Amino acid sequence: MIKAVIFDMDGVLIDNYEYHCIAWKEFARRRNINLSDEEIIKNFGRTNKEIFAQIFKRELNEDEVITLGEEKERVYREVYKEYVKPVDGLVDYLKFLKQKEIKTAVASSAPIENIDFILDELDIRNYIDAIAHAGMIKNGKPDPEIFLKAAEILGVEPRDCIVFEDSLAGIEAGVRAGMKVFGVATTYPKEKLTMAHETIDNFKKGNHWNI
Numbered sequence: 001m002i003k004a005v006i007f008d009m010d011g012v013l014i015d016n017y018e019y020h021c022i023a024w025k026e027f028a029r030r031r032n033i034n035l036s037d038e039e040i041i042k043n044f045g046r047t048n049k050e051i052f053a054q055i056f057k058r059e060l061n062e063d064e065v066i067t068l069g070e071e072k073e074r075v076y077r078e079v080y081k082e083y084v085k086p087v088d089g090l091v092d093y094l095k096f097l098k099q100k101e102i103k104t105a106v107a108s109s110a111p112i113e114n115i116d117f118i119l120d121e122l123d124i125r126n127y128i129d130a131i132a133h134a135g136m137i138k139n140g141k142p143d144p145e146i147f148l149k150a151a152e153i154l155g156v157e158p159r160d161c162i163v164f165e166d167s168l169a170g171i172e173a174g175v176r177a178g179m180k181v182f183g184v185a186t187t188y189p190k191e192k193l194t195m196a197h198e199t200i201d202n203f204k205k206g207n208h209w210n211i
């Protein structure tokens, strides 16, 4: 029986891939690094720690990850701020879950500042019972750790959770966590979300309401 719904953030609560893309390119441009669209989309859904390791071809220490991450995320929040809007049907779906007393969490590879930014801009904080963010885990998606952490905070067994994810790494993480995964076709078209159990375009009425 479904007792909890866990939402990824980027690409699920909001369709914001292109704004992260702009921020990553600006971050790279400042350092004369050439970052292709393929590299950016491939890494979408992973933690900044892992993305920096690929960009700089070495492991960065915690301080470097925080400092560089703050720089990149500041650019992202600035360029995205005036365009923030929820994926269609999201707010109605959150209201429906609250009414049914189904618990909710956000499980995102992003730093907490980005999660606070989105929950406040969308004004949906009241609908979210738990948050699992990059600073709370050792292994980023596709490792299942972040989804297992969210389930643990909610006090719900993984098999009683469903996950909404747009990224390939995130879908794999949800499946490996033993949860039912709905792929959200924002960042990728449905045909690419083959690992997901089901796919949706947005949160408007569909199979995900049958819980």
Ligand SMILES: O=P(O)(O)OC[C@H]1O[C@@H](O)[C@H](O)[C@@H](O)[C@@H]1O
Residues within 6 Å of the ligand: 008, 009, 010, 011, 020, 043, 044, 045, 046, 047, 048, 051, 072, 073, 107, 108, 109, 110, 111, 114, 167, 170
């Ligand atoms: O896990 P989520 O919510 O999809 O967030 C992932 C994204 O979070 C951002 O903060 C990173 O800079 C992105 O590049 C990353 O992929």
